[in-house]
Amino acid sequence: MTNAQLIILEGMQHQLNQVFLLPYGQMRLVGRSSICHFRVDDPLCSSLHFMITSEKNSFYVTDLLSANGVFVDNELIEHCELQPQQKIKIGRMLLEFSFHEEEEDDKDYLTGEEPALLQPLREDSSAVSANNDPKIIPLGRKIKVTKELSILRLAIRHKLISHQHITQLLAAGQSIIPGLIQENLISQEKIDELLREHRYNKILHKDTVLGKLAIYYDFVSDKEIEECLLLQKNKYEQHKKIPRLSEMMVEKKYISVQQNNKLVKILAQQRYG
Known part of the structure; x- marks a missing residue:
């Protein structure tokens, strides 16, 4: 089966002409959170806005109970099969679905195989409500x-x-x-498991942003951040414990306490400043 792609046609200026590559048989998450395979810089989008899946030689888009909904060719959808050249509208962003063929020089192709490390506009906030038709209420908003x-x-x-x-x-x-x-x-057991996953996702989102900042200031290397995040993931999966990235970096002496305090201060200024 041919792989597919989503091309950003409208949205934030720095994301125009980005292409999200969609390998057949692999799920991809799109939203504002750093845990998404493809992160979008749009306050009208939810942290986990939609996912793309594929089976039986087709690709599907599923709304993940986003606040402002997913529109395919101007129709509010919850789950539907995608056809080439169909347009997906989320917040201010417009994406076009197509099958992936030759790569173009003026496009920025993203595989989604690594965490989206762009710093978020709003780290933990909910999506801003859009001024859509009041008669159209996405399920997530209910x-x-x-x-x-x-x-x-x-x-x-x-x-x-x-x-x-x-x-x-x-x-x-x-x-x-x-x-x-x-x-x-x-089951209640499954609900407890999903709550643990939600907590892990929130921590991973914040720690991914912290790691990006630590790399930017040349406190640590990419490899050291990847090592710590992998250790965090293993502890969550095996022991249901979620150590924080900052604690692990200090414990391993990758950064000093003073450097960690500086990172925390910068993040606080970005969030509230």
Whole structure:
């Protein structure tokens, strides 16, 4: 099966003509978070906005309960098969789907194989609401509890539930998480696991940004950051513990306490300054 791509046609100036490469058979996440394979600089986009999957010789886009929705050829979608030259609209960004053939010199091709290290506009904030048609309300905006939204977003990402399950529970006036448990669609044990994953994702997002900053100031090398993040991942997967990047860098004497304090101060200024 031919691989595919998403070309950014509209959006932030520095991201125009970026191309997200989509290898067949591999999932790709798109959103504001640094944990995404492809990170977008748009405050109207959610941290995890949508994912691209592929099977049976087709590519699919799935909305991950984003605040402002995913529009394919101007239609709000939750999950759909993509066709060449279709346009995906998220926030201010417009992306075109196509099959990947020859590479063009004026394009910036991204594989998504490494963490997206661009520094975020808003590290932990929710997506800003867009002034869309008030009659069109994305499913993600109907879920008011942040913790619940985080669980459901990951449940859809892992294909444990569908958008339809959530819609049916909302229509019946039921609480979503208890309703999913009652219908045996998801267990409490799985919910606890998804919460741990959400916590890990938040920490990884912040630590990826911290690592980028440490590399920028020449405190550490790329290899040292990769080593620490891999160790963090292994401890999470094997022991459910999540050591912080700053702690590991100081413990391994890759940076001093003073250098770590400087990084923390710079990040705080970027966030609140």
